[in-house]
Amino acid sequence: LAYPIQNKNSGFYHLIQFESNTEVINSLEVEFRRDERIMRFLTVKLDIHAQEWAEKRKKRNLSKVKK
Secondary structure (H helix, E strand, C coil): CCCCECCECCCCCCCCCCCCCHHHHHHHHHHHHHCCCCCCCCCCCCCHHHHHHHHHHHHHHHHHHHC
16 A cells, blocks of 8 residues: 555455446445445446557457457
8 A cells, every 4th residue: 555544554455347227336336335344435337438449459458358
């Protein structure tokens, strides 16, 4: 970590990309807040440009794997 959070100097970072409706995301955020093992979390919604970029990146990565 760049600075201590809750007196902890190290941690794990995870990036999870998924599609879901608002109800599922809201319930996930409630569970994240309740779980004392999770120090911080950030949920973002991709705008149309970021979604297009992610699709292009995904296709490019898949084509590399197939070769």
